[in-house]
Amino acid sequence: MAKKSVKYSIAFDGVLPCQVNIFTESKYTNEDTALPEVVRRHVKEETGLANIYALDRGLQSTRTMKDFSKESIPFIIRAKENRKYIELESFMTQNGDTDLGNLTLLKDAKVYLYTGVPLITKKGTNRWKEELVETPFRLIIAQSKQEPNKEFWFISNEFDFPPKAIADAYRRRWDIEVFFRFIKQELNISHLVSLNKNRIEVMLYMTLIVAMLVLIYKHGNGIGYKTAKRRF
Numbered sequence: 001m002a003k004k005s006v007k008y009s010i011a012f013d014g015v016l017p018c019q020v021n022i023f024t025e026s027k028y029t030n031e032d033t034a035l036p037e038v039v040r041r042h043v044k045e046e047t048g049l050a051n052i053y054a055l056d057r058g059l060q061s062t063r064t065m066k067d068f069s070k071e072s073i074p075f076i077i078r079a080k081e082n083r084k085y086i087e088l089e090s091f092m093t094q095n096g097d098t099d100l101g102n103l104t105l106l107k108d109a110k111v112y113l114y115t116g117v118p119l120i121t122k123k124g125t126n127r128w129k130e131e132l133v134e135t136p137f138r139l140i141i142a143q144s145k146q147e148p149n150k151e152f153w154f155i156s157n158e159f160d161f162p163p164k165a166i167a168d169a170y171r172r173r174w175d176i177e178v179f180f181r182f183i184k185q186e187l188n189i190s191h192l193v194s195l196n197k198n199r200i201e202v203m204l205y206m207t208l209i210v211a212m213l214v215l216i217y218k219h220g221n222g223i224g225y226k227t228a229k230r231r232f
Contacts, residue, residue, distance in 0.1 A: 005029055006200060009038045012176035015219065016212055019045065020204060024197055031058030036067070043073055052076060052158060054173045062115035066135040069157045076170045079153040085111040085139060086132065091163075100167040103142035103152060108163050111139045113155070140166055182225045183211050 007028050011019035019042050021034075028034040039053050052074040059077055068075050091108040098105040112135070116128040137155050140163050144150040156166055183189045189207045194200060218228035 006197075007034060008200070008204060009034060010176070010180070010208075011038060011042050012179055014172055014175055016215055017179070017208055018042070020208065022197060022200055022204065032061045032064065035059045036061075036064045039068070039073060039075075040071075043071075052169060054170050056173060062113045062133045065113070065137060065155065065157070066133055069135055069137075074156070074158050076154055076156045076158065076166055078170060079139075079155045081151055081153050083153065083155075084114040084130070087111050087139075088136060091138075097162075097164070100142050100164050101171075102145050103167055104145060105140070105142050105163050106151070107139065107141040109139050110136050110159070113137055138166075142167060178225070179211070179215075182229075183207060186225065186229055187211060 005024070005026055007023040009021045009023070010017045019038070021038050021041065023034055028037075035055055035058055039055070042051075042053075053076070055075060055077045057078050057080060060080060065075070065077065087109045089110040091110070092105075096105075113133055114130045115133050117131045119127055119129050121127055137157055138159055140154040140156070142152045142154070142163075144152070152167075154166055154170055158166065161169075187207050187210060189204065194203075214225070214228050217231070218225060221228070221231075223231075
């Protein structure tokens, strides 16, 4: 008997959750499948707004990034370190500002990325072949000031923003991590009472209504999540 799985994704605009997606098919356990669908659904709902989508390392598909560029969907993705690429143009200047707050800029360049293409050998086994995707992306590599051995690789299709704006925009992703921790630990959303999709939706939406009221109270009073929950 196949094991049932449920996955939910929430889009967060920096203040409030703005979209919820619930997936019950096993294929959506792969973030490279789930996240593009989440983004495209939000793009359809938010027509006319200039959003930029900050995504974590769950999405690494170069083909998806290429499709986002074709669809004019601006994004910032934290890439896995040491991705293979070809540098086309460097945006670094001799006297350019390399201070990105808690990061130091090491590289800012236009690049082509490689992707893996699955092949079946004559023996019927699978192997991967490297293929260059000739769509230009922006690669920003930065070094942590607190941990000099730690690097952050960002891939984007946004070429007009300065490097610090890219790093700051991605840093806002931490807001949703804090929000997720709040609804899981303080509002117990991680404990599902049913695997029925409709019942999960009811539970999730009721939890988010409470969470949004607490968030509004939190922002209005300039206090933390736990204090807002206790006082609300």
